[in-house]
Amino acid sequence: MTQCKHQVIDYFNGHLQGEEKTQFEEHIKHCSDCKEELEELTSLMSDIPFLAEDETPPAGMKDRILSRVFEEEIPETTIAAKSNPPQDLKIVRDANEMKPPMKKKNQWLLPLVAALLLISAAGNVYFLTNGTDQAEQPVKVVATKSLASAESAKTTGAFSVIEHHGKKELIVSADGLKGQLDSSAVYQVWLIKGDQPVPAGAFKTDSKGEGTVTYALSEKEANESWDTVAVTLEPKKDNKLPQGPVVLSAAF
Numbered sequence: 022m023t024q025c026k027h028q029v030i031d032y033f034n035g036h037l038q039g040e041e042k043t044q045f046e047e048h049i050k051h052c053s054d055c056k057e058e059l060e061e062l063t064s065l066m067s068d069i070p071f072l073a074e075d076e077t078p079p080a081g082m083k084d085r086i087l088s089r090v091f092e093e094e095i096p097e098t099t100i101a102a103k104s105n106p107p108q109d110l111k112i113v114r115d116a117n118e119m120k121p122p123m124k125k126k127n128q129w130l131l132p133l134v135a136a137l138l139l140i141s142a143a144g145n146v147y148f149l150t151n152g153t154d155q156a157e158q159p160v161k162v163v164a165t166k167s168l169a170s171a172e173s174a175k176t177t178g179a180f181s182v183i184e185h186h187g188k189k190e191l192i193v194s195a196d197g198l199k200g201q202l203d204s205s206a207v208y209q210v211w212l213i214k215g216d217q218p219v220p221a222g223a224f225k226t227d228s229k230g231e232g233t234v235t236y237a238l239s240e241k242e243a244n245e246s247w248d249t250v251a252v253t254l255e256p257k258k259d260n261k262l263p264q265g266p267v268v269l270s271a272a273f
Contacts, residue, residue: 028045029059032046160183162183164180164273165182166180166181166272168180168195168269170268171270172266172268173197176197177196178252179194182238188243189237189243190237191210191212191222191236192235192236193210193234193250193252195226195231198226198268199254200228200230207223207225207255207257208268209222210222210224211253212242212245212249218251218263221242221250222234223258247273248273249271249273251267251269252267252269253265
């Protein structure tokens with residue numbers, strides 16, 4: 022069934038070509054599981070937020086904060102990434118708290134769809150901006166993983182690192198957050214090495230509690246071996262020190 026899942030995702034994103042595409046289209050006529058997965062994937066697409074404007078607070082962080090991110094070790098799940106298995110890091114308080122109730126057998130699709138659509142959106146924006154001759158240079162997925170919440174099973178998310186034309190971007194998507202923030206409040210993304218966080222974009226949520234942000238990594242940031250990605254709720258934009266709680270996190 023795992024192989025079927027990958028084929029559904031590849032077909033949905035247009036990665037199956039020629040004979041592979043024809044074979045899968047024939048297969049799906051007789052496989053109710055794959056057909057159901059594809060239909061749900063297509064349906065979920067309309068519920069995923071579009072890319073939001075990137076807001077980057079200034080650097081200059083101090084070495085205290087986000088200690089809660091490293092309180093208790095839990096296993097981290099890799100989502101459809103063609104990379105080495107991730108190592109466990111201390112990123113949320115209770116492994117049981119991060120597991121939403123499995124009301125549907127396709128629950129795994131929720132964070133996965135978010136990440137995949139963000140990757141596709143980033144590629145499409147670049148394609149439209151630079152013309153058809155750029156389409157032959159595909160977006161490379163460096164990493165794609167889910168974000169876990171220590172506080173609410175309803176809060177989910179995913180992050181991806183993509184590479185295009187030698188440049189890397191961090192893309193973060195989340196849902197189940199507060200839908201109506203104070204006018205000055207933002208959700209801030211952090212890249213963490215040891216206990217040193219670096220700001221990596223900020224976003225507002227819509228009325229459904231959904232939000233996304235893309236952040237262009239500098240050459241130094243792109244080459245750094247980060248430990249963790251975290252999202253905090255900050256009382257104001259451009260906060261020099263994180264003050265709010267960690268709402269999502271994952272081992273990098």
